[in-house]
Amino acid sequence: MKYGIVIYPPREVQDRANALRKRYDSHYSLIPPHITLVDAFEWENISDLTERIEKVAQTIPPFTLKLNKVGTFLPLSPVVYFGFEKNDTIYNLHEKLIHHVLDHEQIFKFTPHLTIAQDLSEQELYDILGRLKMKEYNMEVPVDRIHLCYQLENESWTVYQTFLLKENK
Amino acid sequence: MKYGIVIYPPREVQDRANALRKRYDSHYSLIPPHITLVDAFEWENISDLTERIEKVAQTIPPFTLKLNKVGTFLPLSPVVYFGFEKNDTIYNLHEKLIHHVLDHEQIFKFTPHLTIAQDLSEQELYDILGRLKMKEYNMEVPVDRIHLCYQLENESWTVYQTFLLKENK
Numbered sequence: 052m053k054y055g056i057v058i059y060p061p062r063e064v065q066d067r068a069n070a071l072r073k074r075y076d077s078h079y080s081l082i083p084p085h086i087t088l089v090d091a092f093e094w095e096n097i098s099d100l101t102e103r104i105e106k107v108a109q110t111i112p113p114f115t116l117k118l119n120k121v122g123t124f125l126p127l128s129p130v131v132y133f134g135f136e137k138n139d140t141i142y143n144l145h146e147k148l149i150h151h152v153l154d155h156e157q158i159f160k161f162t163p164h165l166t167i168a169q170d171l172s173e174q175e176l177y178d179i180l181g182r183l184k185m186k187e188y189n190m191e192v193p194v195d196r197i198h199l200c201y202q203l204e205n206e207s208w209t210v211y212q213t214f215l216l217k218e219n220k
Numbered sequence: 221m222k223y224g225i226v227i228y229p230p231r232e233v234q235d236r237a238n239a240l241r242k243r244y245d246s247h248y249s250l251i252p253p254h255i256t257l258v259d260a261f262e263w264e265n266i267s268d269l270t271e272r273i274e275k276v277a278q279t280i281p282p283f284t285l286k287l288n289k290v291g292t293f294l295p296l297s298p299v300v301y302f303g304f305e306k307n308d309t310i311y312n313l314h315e316k317l318i319h320h321v322l323d324h325e326q327i328f329k330f331t332p333h334l335t336i337a338q339d340l341s342e343q344e345l346y347d348i349l350g351r352l353k354m355k356e357y358n359m360e361v362p363v364d365r366i367h368l369c370y371q372l373e374n375e376s377w378t379v380y381q382t383f384l385l386k387e388n389k
Contacts, residue, residue, distance in 0.1 A: 052231060059378050062221060066373040073374065080249030083378040198379060204235040205242065209228050209252040210367060210379035 053202040054100065054211070056089040056148055057082075060165065060192040064118065067190070068133065068167050075131070075168030075179055082208040086116075086165050088141075088197060089148050101212055103152040104199055108214035110147065113195035114140035121183040122164065125173060131180050132164035133188065141194070144216075222371040223269065223380070225258040225317060226251075229334065229361040233287065236359070237302065237336050244300070244337030244348055251377040255285075255334050257310075257366060258317050270381055272321040273368055277383035279316065282364035283309035290352040291333065294342060300349050301333035302357065310363070313385075 059065065068084035094100050117136040124130045135141075145161045168179050196215050200208040228234065237253035263269050286305040293299045304310075314330045337348050365384050369377040 059380075062370060062372060062378075065378065069372060069374050069376075080376075083372065083376060196381065201231060203231060203238060203252065205238050207238075207249075207252060209231075209234065210382065211228075212365065212384075213379065213382040215381075 052094065052097075053091050054094050055087065055091045055200050055202070055208065056104065056152075057085040057087050057198050057200060058192075058194050058196075059083060059085050059198060060116075060118075064133075064165075064190050064192055068165055071167040071179075071183075075171060075175075076166060077170040078166070081206055082200070084165055084167075086163055086192075088145050089153065091202065092153060097211070100152070101199065104148070104197070104212075104214050107144070107147045107151050108197060108216050109219045111140065111144045111216045112218035113193065113216045114138065116141060116163065116192040116194060118165070118188055118190040118192055120188060121167075121180060121186075122162075123176060123180050124162075125176060125180075129169055129171060129173065129176055130164075130166055131168035131176050131183070132166045135163050135192070138163070144197070221263065221266075222260050223263050224256065224260045224369050224371070224377065225273065225321075226254040226256055226367050226369060227361075227363050227365075228252060228254050228367060229285075229287075229359075233302075233334075233359050233361055237334055240336040240348075240352075244340060244344075245335060246339035247335070250375055251369070253334055253336075255310075255332055255361075257314050258322065260371065261322060266380070269321070270368065273317070273366070273381075273383050276313070276316045276320050277366060277385050278388045280309065280313045280385045281387035282362065282385045283307060285310060285332065285361040285363060287334070287357055287359040287361055289357060290336075290349060290355075291331075292345060292349050293331075294345060294349075298338055298340060298342065298345055299333075299335055300337040300345050300352070301335050304332050304361070307332070313366070 065084040120134040122134040234253040291303040
């Protein structure tokens, strides 16, 4: 089965993202607005997987992301996203999930982001980026939990389990 | 904020339901296939809410539903659903959630169901029902967790927290 690990930001941030995603994001109806911690991966033994994630979640304290910009992965990837101020904890969380859960190296550098537009033409994406860059974004995203999701046949995602962050050193 | 409590059945059951929901269910893109335990309700204090649900979840052992029929709430409500063999535990779970969490009486009799068609004309729904009733349904739905969800502005649902069932008497 295909799994992924995500953060869902607070409702206000999700609503703000959806106002854009509705028009610009091909994945709008497949998953609520989210920040991906671990991209889609295949896994067999689900109880082994949840144990591993639980262990990681217990080493990471809750933290707060500051959403403060609009960015793009163009020309590499046709995505426009909400970006965040540098925050060490989310990198630490991502690293631990990759090493202790997946046990393999990742191909791309991790950039915490909340996708608001994708799968449009480069020109459309640059237009959206240009317009959004004129606006001010300043929202807080407190993170005290992460979610393990699995993918259905129609490519939508269902939550399997929530893990509360909690620093038990 | 508006919350709801649901069970997500296993992926195979969700895929089977989505093959129908895609054509017949106006909520197809708002939430994955699910069995509603507590309908949408308003709540302020989220940590109070999760504590109450956690307490209930710890008194209910995991159980298995047997999906074995297609039913309808017509003429009362324009819904066709997958129904289940009688199972006391899900009624018990529902009752406890209503009484210990919501602390109020419910208006409708609880009928565990997984909606596959809604918001169509009566004629369309009776046609779908007639066709589906000719088929055999026989799927198991093991339930060892429930999910608290909240509703976004676009009426889609995001999972806030998972609660594992576990009989700690």
